[in-house]
Amino acid sequence: xxxxxxxxxxxxxxxxxxxxxxxxxxxxxxxxxxxxxxxxxxxxxxxxxxxxxxxxxxxxxxxxxxxxxxxxxxxxxxxxxxxxxxxxxxxxxxxxxxxxxxxxxxxxx
Amino acid sequence: xxxxxxxxxxxxxxxxxxxxxxxxxxxxxxxxxxxxxxxxxxxxxxxxxxxxxxxxxxxxxxxxxxxxxxxxxxxxxxxxxxxxxxxxxxxxxxxxxxxxxxxxxxxxxxxxxx
Numbered sequence: 001x002x003x004x005x006x007x008x009x010x011x012x013x014x015x016x017x018x019x020x021x022x023x024x025x026x027x028x029x030x031x032x033x034x035x036x037x038x039x040x041x042x043x044x045x046x047x048x049x050x051x052x053x054x055x056x057x058x059x060x061x062x063x064x065x066x067x068x069x070x071x072x073x074x075x076x077x078x079x080x081x082x083x084x085x086x087x088x089x090x091x092x093x094x095x096x097x098x099x100x101x102x103x104x105x106x107x108x109x
Numbered sequence: 110x111x112x113x114x115x116x117x118x119x120x121x122x123x124x125x126x127x128x129x130x131x132x133x134x135x136x137x138x139x140x141x142x143x144x145x146x147x148x149x150x151x152x153x154x155x156x157x158x159x160x161x162x163x164x165x166x167x168x169x170x171x172x173x174x175x176x177x178x179x180x181x182x183x184x185x186x187x188x189x190x191x192x193x194x195x196x197x198x199x200x201x202x203x204x205x206x207x208x209x210x211x212x213x214x215x216x217x218x219x220x221x222x223x
Contacts, residue, residue, distance in 0.1 A: 099145075102152045
């Protein structure tokens with residue numbers, strides 16, 4: 001069965017510290033993975049997708065098929081990065097997006 | 110440009126009462142439509158999705174139902190609410206063509222069943 005796991009409910013770091021939000025997945029085919037973000041009082045929105053190999057707001061995520069992981073990383077956290085982050089996997093046949101439980105990132109000054 | 114509207118923003122309903130949440134999308138046609146529920150500690154759970162008018166797929170057994178009477182309208186309903194139906198409900202759409210097209214979410218409805 002397809003599943004996305006984010007083991008940390010809350011990650012708290014100081015400004016300037018590196019950040020890694022963990023995401024592991026279970027999928028029988030070739031996965032398409034995403035990170036979504038929800039800032040306070042804003043809509044849930046796409047942050048980045050693995051197929052684009054992009055860096056958005058300093059965040060990157062690399063798909064590791066051997067470890068079935070798609071961890072989100074940023075070398076130097078900023079206070080404005082504080083938000084709820086969701087890792088998601090798309091089911092290629094149906095287009096369904098399956099989300100993890102979410103991780104709240106708290107960046108302290 | 111495409112927009113998605115979801116209402117109401119908040120709702121407090123007694124147990125056993127009916128529910129109707131509405132979602133409409135503008136600026137696109139033939140979208141895939143989704144209802145998600147965001148419950149504390151459980152992340153985002155897919156409830157229903159639709160690839161066309163009258164076509165609804167249910168992901169989890171529950172006392173909720175969904176309908177798509179028009180191409181860009183998606184309704185979440187219940188005949189009798191349970192306490193466990195409390196949560197934050199999100200409607201979303203994506204382009205049908207292209208499996209990796211991103212989801213676009215509405216502002217959500219905070220439902221409290223008392």
